[in-house]
Amino acid sequence: MKLIEIVFDGVKYLIEEGSNLVKEMDKHGIHIAAPCYRNTKQLGCCKACIVEINNEKAYACCSKIQNGMSIIYDTEELKVERRKAVEAYVNDPNPGECCGGSSCGCGSESEESCC
Ligand code: FES
Numbered sequence: 001m002k003l004i005e006i007v008f009d010g011v012k013y014l015i016e017e018g019s020n021l022v023k024e025m026d027k028h029g030i031h032i033a034a035p036c037y038r039n040t041k042q043l044g045c046c047k048a049c050i051v052e053i054n055n056e057k058a059y060a061c062c063s064k065i066q067n068g069m070s071i072i073y074d075t076e077e078l079k080v081e082r083r084k085a086v087e088a089y090v091n092d093p094n095p096g097e098c099c100g101g102s103s104c105g106c107g108s109e110s111e112e113s114c115c
Contacts, residue, residue, distance in 0.1 A: 001016050001017075002016070002017045002018075003015065003016060003017070004016075004017045004065065004066075004067045005067075006065060006068075006069040006070070006071065007069070007070045007071065008025065008028075008030060008071045008073065009071070009072060009073050009074050013025075013028055015028075015065045016065065017065055017066065017067065018064050018065060018066075019064065019065050020061070020063070020064065020065075021051075021060045021061070021063040021064070021065060021071070022034045022037055022038075022049060022060050022061050024065055025060075030073075032049050032051070032060045032061075032073065033048045033049060033082055033086070034046075034048065034049040034060060034061050035048050035086065035089055036048075036061070036089065037049065037061035043059070043061045043062050044059055044061065044062050045089070046085055046086065046088075046089035047059065047081075047085040047088075047089070048082050048085040048086045048089060049061045049082075050078055050081050050082060050085065051063070051071050051072060051073050051078065052071065052072040052073075052075075052078070053069055053070070053071050053072075054068070054069065054070055055070075060073075
């Protein structure tokens with residue numbers, strides 16, 4: 001296990017390289033809104049876990065910790081996007097279905113990912 005430094009909302013954390021961003025931040029008491037990840041263990045379905053990683057929007061549940069990551073979570077713009085995503089997800093959560101395809105946008109080939 002290799003620990004690397006990341007920055008999350010301006011705070012530095014030592015995190016296990018290659019691990020899932022949502023899971024690792026939980027360990028540090030940072031609970032990223034991630035309904036589909038937490039409730040169905042599917043990734044990339046609800047879009048509520050949107051963050052900015054090195055100035056590009058990404059989904060935390062689909063993101064693996066990498067060296068040099070700077071993650072922004074708590075902004076008004078992201079809160080608005082998150083709220084819209086949660087509303088859409090509540091109305092159509094696709095229970096038990098893989099959301100897959102290119103909808104996630106993470107490009108991950110992880111076994112955990114439905115993308
Ligand atoms: S938790 Fe649903 S897209 Fe990330």
